[in-house]
Amino acid sequence: MKISSIIPLYNAEKYIEATLDSLVHQTYPLDEILVVDDCGPDCSAEIVEAYSKKYPLVRLIRQSYNQGGSAARNRGLKEARNEWVLMMDSDDTIHHDLVKLQVEKLQQFTDVQPSPVAVHPAYVQTDASGNILENSEYRGQQLSFDETFGSLLVRNYIITPSGLLLHRESALKIGGYKTDFVVSEDAEFILRLSREGTFVYVDEPYVYFRRHEMSITSDLKKASQAGKAILDVYSIKEVRDAIYRRSFSKEKNTVDFITLLYQFSRFDEGFLYLNEIQSDEFKVSKLFLSALYYIEKEQFDVAKPILEELLLENDMHGAAMNNIGVLYAMDGDFKKAKECFEKAIHHYPGYMDATDNLRQMVNPNASYRFTKRELRKNLLRYS
Known part of the structure; x- marks a missing residue:
């Protein structure tokens, strides 16, 4: 079973080499790594170009102009040559055994219907330097096909594209990532894909989800709008039926x-x-x-x-x-x-x-924030 990896690249000169290192040193070797340059102003593309000379499985694909992460992922999906693709962000890393475990787990689901369309792991969060943050694990669970969509509506437990192994044809069948969906486009894609086939879960925190100033700023902008924007796509009846279908x-x-x-x-x-x-x-x-x-x-x-x-x-x-x-x-x-x-x-x-x-509290014109839902056991780190 050959696997491609896809990385959208934009302003990641501090982290991209570490990301690539974690991919090329997998115990289950990847067949190709496609890095899609989205025309950032830093030296990321030059770093990847130099890296590819040492590791020929790395291929740099240049967009003609900046189109955003969703378009870059879609370009990679179209150009990948294998049935399964490992998605990555350009600032995260993965454990050297992740792909091996995902393939082994996937092989246990060969007779499951509908067929698997994704394999996702647990996660652990790190600071900008890659140090693991205490009590920062994010775990999911293995769900049946009938339960997955409703569970994702309630709480998205696939918190980053990094480490997500996708069935390429299924991802393309649903239209890939929406390039005009600017709020939490990753979660919106996952919701659509969950209605296409079974999600397989690997209960090991083998994705190292890096939290740094640029990623946190981006996530904060999305956080207050993401749930409402995604839920606007579905009717109340669809939501209710999906929730009560769970066991x-x-x-x-x-x-x-x-x-x-x-x-x-x-x-x-x-x-x-x-x-x-x-x-x-x-x-x-x-x-x-x-x-x-x-x-x-x-x-x-x-x-x-x-x-x-x-x-x-x-x-x-x-x-x-x-x-x-x-x-x-x-x-x-x-x-x-x-x-x-x-x-x-x-x-x-x-x-x-x-x-x-x-x-x-030190501000005489303070504007306080109520929390509108019960907390997860471990929170995303925004500070």
């Missing part, structure tokens, strides 16, 4: 559906579904979503005791700590607010909303 309990699916309705800004509709959540297992989530409804309606005096009750049930609920901290700050109780923000950051390093709110 979770009805109440778990209801919690996730309400969360998505809130992202659609359909708070009144979502609030009505809260009556369907009765078990103690989801009491904390119900309290959080109830408080969020009243925060949205600016009924802060109703939201605060709900958050207080929630924190009695779970005093490590990061989003609740942040949100009640905002309410304390708005009431002028800055001591309690500071305690809440600091506690949230302690339990959830890299927590963007709480970090920003803590900084805002």
